[in-house]
Amino acid sequence: xxxxxxxxxxxxxxxxxxxxxxxxxxxxxxxxxxxxxxxxxxxxxxxxxxxxxxxxxxxxxxxxxxxxxxxxxxxxxxxxxxxxxxxxxxxxxxxxxxxxxxxxxxxxxxxxxxxxxxxxxxxxxxxxxxxxxxxxxxxxxxxxxxxxxxxxxxxxxxxxxxxxxxxxxxxxxxxxxxxxxxxxxxxxxxxxxxxxxxxxxxxxxxxxxxxxxxxxxxxxxxxxxxxxxxxxxxxxxxxxxxxxxxxxxxxxxxx
Amino acid sequence: xxxxxxxxxxxxxxxxxxxxxxxxxxxxxxxxxxxxxxxxxxxxxxxxxxxxxxxxxxxxxxxxxxxxxxxxxxxxxxxxxxxxxxxxxxxxxxxxxxxxxxxxxxxxxxxxxxxxxxxxxxxxxxxxxxxxxxxxxxxxxxxxxxxxxxxxxxxxxxxxxxxxxxxxxxxxxxxxxxxxxxxxxxxxxxxxxxxxxxxxxxxxxxxxxxxxxxxxxxxxxxxxxxxxxxxxxxxxxxxxxxxxxxxxxxxxxxxxxxxxxxxxxxxxxxxxxxxxx
Ligand SMILES: Nc1ncnc2c1ncn2[C@@H]1O[C@H](COP(=O)(O)OP(=O)(O)O)[C@@H](O)[C@H]1O
Ligand SMILES: [Mg+2]
Numbered sequence: 001x002x003x004x005x006x007x008x009x010x011x012x013x014x015x016x017x018x019x020x021x022x023x024x025x026x027x028x029x030x031x032x033x034x035x036x037x038x039x040x041x042x043x044x045x046x047x048x049x050x051x052x053x054x055x056x057x058x059x060x061x062x063x064x065x066x067x068x069x070x071x072x073x074x075x076x077x078x079x080x081x082x083x084x085x086x087x088x089x090x091x092x093x094x095x096x097x098x099x100x101x102x103x104x105x106x107x108x109x110x111x112x113x114x115x116x117x118x119x120x121x122x123x124x125x126x127x128x129x130x131x132x133x134x135x136x137x138x139x140x141x142x143x144x145x146x147x148x149x150x151x152x153x154x155x156x157x158x159x160x161x162x163x164x165x166x167x168x169x170x171x172x173x174x175x176x177x178x179x180x181x182x183x184x185x186x187x188x189x190x191x192x193x194x195x196x197x198x199x200x201x202x203x204x205x206x207x208x209x210x211x212x213x214x215x216x217x218x219x220x221x222x223x224x225x226x227x228x229x230x231x232x233x234x235x236x237x238x239x240x241x242x243x244x245x246x247x248x249x250x251x252x253x254x255x
Numbered sequence: 256x257x258x259x260x261x262x263x264x265x266x267x268x269x270x271x272x273x274x275x276x277x278x279x280x281x282x283x284x285x286x287x288x289x290x291x292x293x294x295x296x297x298x299x300x301x302x303x304x305x306x307x308x309x310x311x312x313x314x315x316x317x318x319x320x321x322x323x324x325x326x327x328x329x330x331x332x333x334x335x336x337x338x339x340x341x342x343x344x345x346x347x348x349x350x351x352x353x354x355x356x357x358x359x360x361x362x363x364x365x366x367x368x369x370x371x372x373x374x375x376x377x378x379x380x381x382x383x384x385x386x387x388x389x390x391x392x393x394x395x396x397x398x399x400x401x402x403x404x405x406x407x408x409x410x411x412x413x414x415x416x417x418x419x420x421x422x423x424x425x426x427x428x429x430x431x432x433x434x435x436x437x438x439x440x441x442x443x444x445x446x447x448x449x450x451x452x453x454x455x456x457x458x459x460x461x462x463x464x465x466x467x468x469x470x471x472x473x474x475x476x477x478x479x480x481x482x483x484x485x486x487x488x489x490x491x492x493x494x495x496x497x498x499x500x501x502x503x504x505x506x507x508x509x510x511x512x513x514x515x516x517x518x519x520x521x522x523x524x525x526x527x528x529x530x531x532x
Contacts, residue, residue, distance in 0.1 A: 045404075048408055050404050050407060050408065073410075074410045075410075077407075077408060077409060077410035078409070078410050080408060082404075082405065082408045084401040084404065084405060085401070086400055086401055088400060088401040088402050088404065088405040089402075090402055090405075091396075091397075091400075091402070101409075102409050104309070104312060105308055105309060105312065105409065105411055106308075106409070106410065
């Protein structure tokens with residue numbers, strides 16, 4: 001479980017996160033949703049420590065992240081896996097090299113064990129046969145899968161995904177969502193996913209935090225999201241033409 | 256000689272100051288005039304010079320960098336040195352052809368120019384363009400594509416992991432490039448002596464050896480080590496702190512080359528004063 005309490009962050013005098021509090025549960029897919037520019041990435045980067053907030057607390061299963069010394073931070077980071085918006089694969093390494101990387105840097109496994117673990121992770125994300133390709137030679141969806149495989153290589157307790165579906169077609173998006181959801185339940189990970197994709201929200205939204213202009217505006221799950229009276233959230237949910245038309249249809253024809 | 260040296264230093268200082276002032280007016284990113292930038296550079300260096308997480312990985316990466324930054328620069332060094340060596344020889348012949356000066360002076364003057372200035376300062380200015388922009392754009396691209404964040408999140412000290420192998424590799428390989436540069440520059444001069452009737456080969460070769468001061472070679476090597484360190488660290492620094500996208504990576508790489516060139520000129524003056532007087 002990760003608890004965030006009263007997080008405030010500003011850049012150049014402009015406040016991006018206003019006093020945000022949230023709880024992210026273990027073994028669940030926790031979603032942070034909101035429009036582009038609402039502060040999702042800044043919130044996620046604050047939680048993992050890539051951005052230092054001015055105020056607030058971040059508790060990893062009770063351990064206060066912001067009060068830790070360098071050694072403790074390093075230890076926590078070995079429990080964190082992160083999937084970046086642009087995949088952030090190392091260009092100079094092959095697919096296999098990317099997945100091996102955290103193992104080579106931090107595990108005490110023998111080379112054979114590392115290979116075995118890397119191949120297992122690649123097969124877990126249904127990616128075999130591309131081991132020796134470079135990131136620039138594979139598709140966006142495959143890159144995301146390699147990034148997931150790299151993120152889970154060291155058996156993380158916490159998994160962070162910044163817009164895992166951005167730039168993917170709807171079908172591939174669902175595959176990635178389901179993969180993240182499966183991994184979360186299978187290994188009992190605390191997974192936090194940034195998204196503005198309503199498809200994901202409806203598919204895997206077990207615990208949803210809605211961020212609007214840097215404020216936490218709503219908390220709930222996918223079953224409650226249509227029944228909310230929060231205006232901003234309604235705007236967000238029914239922003240796509242498809243949802244708008246379904247809503248109009250229901251309003252006109254009754255349920 | 257001393258008099259000439261003094262004038263040379265004064266002239267060079269003037270050139271640097273005008274360069275700095277001019278550049279400062281257009282661009283406030285300049286490293287040496289910005290205290291806060293310098294402070295950040297020092298903090299960056301403190302993180303770069305720490306014990307690597309894995310020695311085996313560090314050695315592997317250092318070898319890769321030797322090949323990428325050092326060995327790959329050899330063709331450029333050879334071509335430039337060959338031609339400049341030839342040109343210096345021709346110019347010396349034209350400038351000092353007088354019945355009062357012995358003919359072998361051409362070889363002697365060529366040698367001293369190559370040893371004192373060309374094989375280190377000028378060579379490093381050229382390498383700042385090639386190696387500096389290579390380092391800055393590589394690290395800058397890793398920054399804007401979040402690869403550096405990915406390293407940090409894993410708990411890797413990204414500045415140490417990325418930069419230290421480059422600095423170690425380039426500084427270690429620099430003497431090889433300098434010695435290679437000296438050799439090929441003399442060969443360039445020799446080619447001129449052999450192909451034209453400006454000076455005879457024997458006199459040129461005699462000139463190369465006459466009144467030889469070993470210290471000049473050490474002086475060249477010491478300077479080149481400092482310059483190699485400047486190129487590798489300044490370029491890494493500019494790349495590491497890029498914000499934005501591809502455009503900013505390009506700008507950072509230009510800034511890296513300009514700043515390291517200015518620093519090379521500045522340290523050239525300082526080191527010459529310290530080492531030759
Ligand atoms: N490093 C930064 N410096 C200044 N402003 C930033 C920085 N990172 C993000 N911002 C600003 O914070 C706001 C929220 O950005 P972000 O968290 O990326 O939004 P999103 O919800 O789309 O992920 C944006 O207005 C952005 O301009
Ligand atoms: Mg974002």
